[in-house]
Amino acid sequence: MAFSFDTTYKNLDANLYSRVTPKSIANPEILLLNTGLCTDLGLDTAALNATILAGQELLEEPIAQAYAGHQYGSFTVLGDGRAMTLGEHVHDSSRWDIQLKGSGRTPYSGRGDGKATVSSMLREYLYSYAMQRLNINTSRSLAVIETDDVVERRQREAGAILVRVMNSHIRYGTFQYVAGHASDELQRFTDYVIDRHYPQLNATARTYLEFFDAVMQSSIEMVVDWLRVGFIHGVMNTDNMSIDGETFDYGPCAFMNYYDEQAVFSSIDKHGRYAFGNQRPILRWNLERFAEALQPLCTQTALTYDELEGKLDEFEERFDAHYYTMMRSKLGINSDGEDELVDEFIEWLRKSNADYINTFLELETPGTFDYPEFATAEFEQLRDKLAAVGLDEELMQEANPRYIPRNYLVEEALDEYLETGDLSKFKGLLTVLENPYTSTDMGSQFQQPPPREFDAEYTTYCNT
Numbered sequence: 001m002a003f004s005f006d007t008t009y010k011n012l013d014a015n016l017y018s019r020v021t022p023k024s025i026a027n028p029e030i031l032l033l034n035t036g037l038c039t040d041l042g043l044d045t046a047a048l049n050a051t052i053l054a055g056q057e058l059l060e061e062p063i064a065q066a067y068a069g070h071q072y073g074s075f076t077v078l079g080d081g082r083a084m085t086l087g088e089h090v091h092d093s094s095r096w097d098i099q100l101k102g103s104g105r106t107p108y109s110g111r112g113d114g115k116a117t118v119s120s121m122l123r124e125y126l127y128s129y130a131m132q133r134l135n136i137n138t139s140r141s142l143a144v145i146e147t148d149d150v151v152e153r154r155q156r157e158a159g160a161i162l163v164r165v166m167n168s169h170i171r172y173g174t175f176q177y178v179a180g181h182a183s184d185e186l187q188r189f190t191d192y193v194i195d196r197h198y199p200q201l202n203a204t205a206r207t208y209l210e211f212f213d214a215v216m217q218s219s220i221e222m223v224v225d226w227l228r229v230g231f232i233h234g235v236m237n238t239d240n241m242s243i244d245g246e247t248f249d250y251g252p253c254a255f256m257n258y259y260d261e262q263a264v265f266s267s268i269d270k271h272g273r274y275a276f277g278n279q280r281p282i283l284r285w286n287l288e289r290f291a292e293a294l295q296p297l298c299t300q301t302a303l304t305y306d307e308l309e310g311k312l313d314e315f316e317e318r319f320d321a322h323y324y325t326m327m328r329s330k331l332g333i334n335s336d337g338e339d340e341l342v343d344e345f346i347e348w349l350r351k352s353n354a355d356y357i358n359t360f361l362e363l364e365t366p367g368t369f370d371y372p373e374f375a376t377a378e379f380e381q382l383r384d385k386l387a388a389v390g391l392d393e394e395l396m397q398e399a400n401p402r403y404i405p406r407n408y409l410v411e412e413a414l415d416e417y418l419e420t421g422d423l424s425k426f427k428g429l430l431t432v433l434e435n436p437y438t439s440t441d442m443g444s445q446f447q448q449p450p451p452r453e454f455d456a457e458y459t460t461y462c463n464t
């Protein structure tokens with residue numbers, strides 16, 4: 001079967017989306033197809049050809065969604081400028097948006113060309129794949145289709161379409177848009193989102209308040225998971241914050257090698273707004289904007305703004321609870337508490353600037369890496385202290401990946417494709433990232449961080 005669409009978003013107010021048509025493409029070619037995801041979606045791979053996946057054979061009329069968002073702190077009205085939802089695919093009582101990214105201009109494109117480069121769509125495919133295999137809530141990528149377009153960015157490149165799958169593409173910014181442009185619709189829209197993502201809340205006495213609570217909870221869980229694996233999202237604008245806690249928009253993201261809370265790679269993030277260690281305060285800031293977007297509900301329903309602020313006041317305590325539980329599992333500590341020891345360990349990471357992933361592997365199995373920072377008395381003393389209360393191997397193995405997408409290896413694989421048209425290095429990386437918690441023979445070459453100079457100069461880009 002190809003897709004089985006039932007697109008409920010089209011039943012919402014017409015201000016919330018536009019009907020669109022993907023641009024026509026002469027010779028679409030499937031570069032990658034995620035067969036595991038096909039199985040999860042109940043799709044028959046034989047029924048999925050490049051024409052369908054590139055939106056050239058439509059089952060129904062696609063839509064582009066309207067939304068707004070705070071981008072680097074400033075409010076902007078936006079919308080899918082280069083993305084189109086083909087439809088909501090339903091299988092086994094689950095619903096997914098099937099969206100094309102890079103499929104041409106829409107009414108929200110502004111001066112943009114509606115296109116995406118093949119390297120940025122391959123990059124998004126790989127990072128989203130890695131995140132899903134790391135057990136992190138994320139958008140998934142069904143396919144990358146190369147087009148016959150030439151796309152002008154920092155260099156000329158072939159164009160591509162990414163077929164992205166999410167529970168939905170509803171963002172904090174969608175609420176900001178509805179509050180500003182169709183505030184009479186806000187209650188109906190919120191009910192729709194609750195039915196779609198949090199139906200269990202309909203049975204509660206304070207449904208809207210519990211909805212805010214649930215969004216805060218899923219977002220905290222997502223960001224704590226990022227901190228667990230050293231992920232830097234890079235562009236945590238409110239239009240990139242999913243209402244369902246799904247990580248998405250892998251434009252300028254990167255994984256941190258050497259522990260540094262100021263680590264930032266995005267070319268336009270000059271002040272480190274979205275640095276590794278700022279992701280927690282930025283999440284809180286974004287939730288404040290989300291609460292403001294719900295304000296019209298406070299005149300239309302029994303919800304009060306004081307109640308929303310009360311929830312926001314719980315943020316630090318709730319984040320801490322999740323963060324310390326996560327860090328305890330990374331350190332193999334089976335009991336509660338030990339916050340001071342966790343803090344001491346993080347302080348060591350800050351001072352030593354050691355490779356984040358490999359530090360935990362070294363704690364688990366001393367002698368794995370011959371880095372000078374692991375041969376210090378301080379590290380050994382810390383390990384002894386941890387051994388007295390933790391270092392439970394099973395717990396550590398579940399929390400600490402052996403493999404992450406090392407940025408320099410991803411770039412090498414992308415360069416190889418751009419220069420020679422050969423995807424084998426890229427596919428090799430995908431194979432290792434398929435089971436990131438399990439050691440493989442070929443794995444060790446993927447475990448080394450790059451020279452420190454590489455990270456000092458490494459730059460990632462939005463909108464490529």
Ligand SMILES: Nc1ncnc2c1ncn2[C@@H]1O[C@H](COP(=O)(O)OP(=O)(O)OP(=O)(O)O)[C@@H](O)[C@H]1O
Pocket residue numbers: 078079080081082083108109110111112113114115116235239240248249250251462463464
């Ligand atoms: N080449 C382009 N043409 C038209 N619009 C674009 C282009 N690149 C980005 N945009 C739009 O600019 C806005 C901000 O860009 P951002 O980098 O957050 O999005 P994106 O990576 O294109 O898509 P998404 O957030 O859906 O993953 C989005 O609304 C996006 O649709």
